[in-house]
Amino acid sequence: MNNENKFSVNPSTNKKFLIPDDIDDRVNIENFINKNSNKKIVVVQGLGFVGAVMSLVCANSIKEDYAVIGVDLPNKENFWKIETINEGVFPLEAEDKKIDSFFQKSIDKGNFYATYDPYAYSLADVIIVDINLDVKKNSVKNNILDSYDVDLSSFKAAISSIGDHCNEDTLILVETTVPPGTCMEVVKPIIKKKYQERGFDTKNIKIGHSYERVMPGPNYIDSIQNYPRVFSGINDKSVEASKKFLETIINTKEYPLTLLNGTNATEMAKVLENSYRAMNIAFIVEWSRFAEKSNVDLYKVVNAIRQRSTHSNMMLPGIGVGGYCLTKDPLLASWSKQEMFHDEPLTMSEEAVKINDQMPYFAFEFFKNQYLKSLSEKNVLFLGVSYRGDVGDTRFSPVELIYDLFIKDGAKVYLHDPIVSFWEEKNIKVENYISKLLKNKIDVIVITTGHSAYKNDEIVKLIMKKTSLTIYDTIGLLNQKQIKLLKTKHNLFVLGRGDN
């Protein structure tokens, strides 16, 4: 291990944590359990955007008094999360106030502990699998998807680790988005083998699948606790145990559970759900180009169409689709269809990802066709770096590609975001105060993320004080009144609008 890899750093605070060589945390775990005697134990595997918040929801169960142990790996990427939680700081910056109050309550109750020691699994009544399963994309110029691959090795290792330590009666509830077929073809065989090795009765294996619909943002907690849930199990026992557990963390009175017949079905539901969304975004891309060509305001057209209940979910034009799910789930599905079921790929769903990946490039092209001048040495201000309005998540943000394209053309780009203060993927600081940035000479302002903070007239007022510049709205954020005012002084154009 080289020196740099000895530490895991909290990217928000820059605080460094020394990664232990020895993964024995048994004393602390038992200490925690002793303080929480008589409580059922929930272990959450993975402390990312889902697992960390899922831990809070379990620690604040609506029906049970659980002791919750979050487990992650003692490596550079994850170890700081474990230590940060145990120091009393939640590892995610979130706009949902419930996050803070849930975390504070868990501290007061002393029922949430984080560790890297898989020994925790041996104490669990329920283990929730919330680790990531990534798709490796190989893209060529302008982000065109060329090929992709799914590597199950770390997922398999995580399941094996559970199988090595869990009890015979533990419920393993998979929440990770997986290629359909994974619970039956990957998880079950691994656990079965471990049960046999450990002399457990394989009839007692309980594996459930219930995918999360977590939406980072102002309703983070509610997107788990107050949201419809689909679930399944590999057998009746698994279904029963999963149901019983889910009823303790989800408000099933208002949001009744939906049982599907088998884990293939729930696994497919999750990736289909996200592929549908990705497809509907991709669909509108070529219509944006059409609107731009034919002097049509596509935002108005789509809003007119949305009045029909059968068309209420049509997407608006935009800079691109980001986040962790929509950019990969269609590929997970297509990979499964090919590799697990030896069938043709999901061509349309793959095509949707391919188109969406290129959206920031199309947005840049439209800019260049309107702006005409060289970008070299121009001062450009980006409003927003996260992938979605009012969300502090920059993973796979479409802003990344358009940022790269502006930089490549010689622009100097200032970054603003009201929530994100550090852009991890680009390793750049992001300014939270817009007035500070507007003190600079600015040639171009690009509205890149739909944060609520950008929708009020204060920012328009600030921009009206600047000398004439170019404003490019890539997401149709500005309203008609704002556009009219800004146009009295500035040059302005909107993606997906030909009537600029």
Added chain:
Amino acid sequence: MNNENKFSVNPSTNKKFLIPDDIDDRVNIENFINKNSNKKIVVVQGLGFVGAVMSLVCANSIKEDYAVIGVDLPNKENFWKIETINEGVFPLEAEDKKIDSFFQKSIDKGNFYATYDPYAYSLADVIIVDINLDVKKNSVKNNILDSYDVDLSSFKAAISSIGDHCNEDTLILVETTVPPGTCMEVVKPIIKKKYQERGFDTKNIKIGHSYERVMPGPNYIDSIQNYPRVFSGINDKSVEASKKFLETIINTKEYPLTLLNGTNATEMAKVLENSYRAMNIAFIVEWSRFAEKSNVDLYKVVNAIRQRSTHSNMMLPGIGVGGYCLTKDPLLASWSKQEMFHDEPLTMSEEAVKINDQMPYFAFEFFKNQYLKSLSEKNVLFLGVSYRGDVGDTRFSPVELIYDLFIKDGAKVYLHDPIVSFWEEKNIKVENYISKLLKNKIDVIVITTGHSAYKNDEIVKLIMKKTSLTIYDTIGLLNQKQIKLLKTKHNLFVLGRGDN
């Protein structure tokens, strides 16, 4: 004109009408007008699925007492409609009771007349264009779309005919689904030229566009009268006149009008609306194959996903998309983008049509993979020939291709439909009474259309009386209880379900 072309035949009644050589109907028209003096005159051009019903809505305006003249061509396809209306019979078989009562009221009031004489346009305050604008598809084996073309010549001729006769003050309201750009690039130049030739002031030209969202079926009238409307005009005068007129035929109090900026925008809205629908149908096709392969019931999965309001419009698997609109509108749009705006095609929207066209073929393939036996000499009963449940419209019905494939494989196919008694496109009689057909020896029953009549248990009871046969549900019409019962005796499988 050969002898056959001298007559126009009502396909429902087989009644023949001699097509006149002389197109002068002036006396009758003036007679009609004299009986309706002091009324404003609305002329509807085209008496098809939209124009005929639109005429009724105008004749029963919620605010004005209009005299309505329906105009169609004195040819084989259309002349019978004109004569049938004037004989007091409505030319469409419709499941909406309002159709009969609206038609009866117009007879009582004497304010609806049909003619083939364009002289009618000269009397019109408003002319509504409701003629068809078709796409010519060139498809190869298994209905794969190879190329297509849009021929505007008859549309142009119809507009010219209006321009030759209309008044200087007439509002021309286009309802026909047209390639975006048509009102500005085709209609306006034709009318302008005619105005100039006739010495009219071209400033007085009034052309509006307001597309219909007519849905044949039990809510036929309401899909015009009680439904949101989008409209536009080529100038302020046109907008004002269109608005004023639409307010007299649509319940705009409950369904306020939406004005878009220019006819390009409303023309695009219509084809985008239908392309969205076509796309969402095409999207689910490959997932049906995935579900079949992976033992998943896709109907259940989709219903579970639909609980999310953002996903409520996901489509269910099915035999195919039919009807007049979804099968061509994406192509009209793509044609416009290429021919009128000299841009790339709408690739995804074209692809959606291409996939949907093949759905009946996929449905047949799935059948063959499950049935395994030869179809030669087998007695097959199709339940439903129309393109959609509870609708008597067989235009572009997906049942047509799967019917052809069964026939080609040597099957003898009996046809049932509770609404359609004659399948125009195939020139075949269709039986309305299922018990009659079930007296035959039946080897295979294929559920092809989602008519409500097929959803009750009576039909299941009748089928249970038959000796063991194969049932193929191509649209997920049967419920779990019915499936369970039928399976006790018969062989049954459902498209889009792998857990058969």
